[in-house]
Amino acid sequence: MKGPTALPTCHNCRMTTLKSKLKDDLNAAIKERDELRSSTLRLTLAAVTKEEVAGKEKRELSDDEVQKVITREAKKRREAAEAFAQGGRPEQAERERAEGEVLAAYLPKQLSDDELEQIVAAAVAEAKGAGAEGPKAMGQVMKIVNPKVAGQAEGGRVAATVKRLLAGG
Structure with missing residues (x-):
């Protein structure tokens, strides 16, 4: 035993x-x-x-x-x-x-595409409010988004969403 x-x-x-x-x-x-x-x-x-x-x-x-x-x-x-x-x-x-x-099973729940898009859209609006526009705002937006989504979304997925929203998509 x-x-x-x-x-x-x-x-x-x-x-x-x-x-x-x-x-x-x-x-x-x-x-x-x-x-x-x-x-x-x-x-x-x-x-x-x-x-x-x-x-x-x-x-x-x-x-x-x-x-x-x-x-x-x-x-x-x-x-x-x-x-x-x-x-x-x-x-x-x-x-x-x-x-x-x-x-x-050992990782936190990943954000859905809609949840990620909402967070990124808010960050894009925040960056635009600070004067950043277009693709050049990518770095600023990523700095805002990354701490909010750490461990819940892959970096490449986040970057693709940021690029798409900055391009107006």
Whole structure:
């Protein structure tokens, strides 16, 4: 009989809550023999560990930093799925999409296109009020929008929406 797994396994017991949730979910996926979830979580934890040891000394990542790693991994899955789909490999594309969905469960809800457009439209109006017009206002608008949508919308998606609204679309 196993006891509770409440104690973290790190050497200094300062594990972040998101990282410990990933580890707990990995253990559960292994016990359930869920190959997709376990391999996805294993790769994600490896990316978190790699980020922790990057630089001059090892450090624990904050939840925000772990979330950025998960976001980066999810983006890799989306890009790989697109590449596989374009390359005529639908099975691999589907697997990458499924892995992306596993990771999406650990990320904040993404903004819908309408929600993003409303935020960007307000920022465009604010920038125009400050005297910025047309495509040259892109930097100012992005400075206003990025803090509001951090973690809830991908940068490329935000930039495309800003460009479209600045162009008058």
